[in-house]
Amino acid sequence: MIKDVQMNEPITGQVRAMNPKKFAMWLIIVSIVMLFISLSSAYIVQQSDVNWPTIEFPRMFVYSSVVIVLSSVTMHWAYIAAKRNNIKENRVALVLTTILAAGFIWAQYTAWDILTNVQDVNFRGGHAAESFIYVLTGLHIFHLLTGVTFLLIMLVASFQYKVHSRSMVKMEMCTTYWHFLGGLWLYLFLFLELNN
Numbered sequence: 001m002i003k004d005v006q007m008n009e010p011i012t013g014q015v016r017a018m019n020p021k022k023f024a025m026w027l028i029i030v031s032i033v034m035l036f037i038s039l040s041s042a043y044i045v046q047q048s049d050v051n052w053p054t055i056e057f058p059r060m061f062v063y064s065s066v067v068i069v070l071s072s073v074t075m076h077w078a079y080i081a082a083k084r085n086n087i088k089e090n091r092v093a094l095v096l097t098t099i100l101a102a103g104f105i106w107a108q109y110t111a112w113d114i115l116t117n118v119q120d121v122n123f124r125g126g127h128a129a130e131s132f133i134y135v136l137t138g139l140h141i142f143h144l145l146t147g148v149t150f151l152l153i154m155l156v157a158s159f160q161y162k163v164h165s166r167s168m169v170k171m172e173m174c175t176t177y178w179h180f181l182g183g184l185w186l187y188l189f190l191f192l193e194l195n196n
Contacts (some may be wrong), residue, residue, distance in 0.1 A: 021057075036184065064104050
């Protein structure tokens, strides 16, 4: 015997759905991770070449690592300030994060300049090891520029009083993406150092 099911009964439990913008951001992050995993794998395969050169990385890579860690700290400060509705601190932290991002980009450019003009390590150099350095760090800079664009959007929103505890989705996304970019750089730096 089949019992009738009443359609008016309340549904027990809640269905949690991810914000579509956050979901899209996570898809982008996963695709970036896959890109860098494939490049890391290609690097390791190419490294089996018996003539793989040892390249001395400029100290600027170390300095840029410190700068990006500091930018992650200021970004988290901006996030906490937004949650507490402290608009003034949020603005200061976002400005500092943007300045540190510019410092990171300058440090990377300086490192490339040292590699090219002092150490004669060129993108179209005589060996794939040289090209890999520019491809890996250049792709990271490209993604970092997208993060800086997001930072600037959040900074404008903060000055328009659109960043506060009742409107945190974009702030959470920006913070997550920025921390991801910082973690990605630290991975690349350690990967290149350990596989040199």
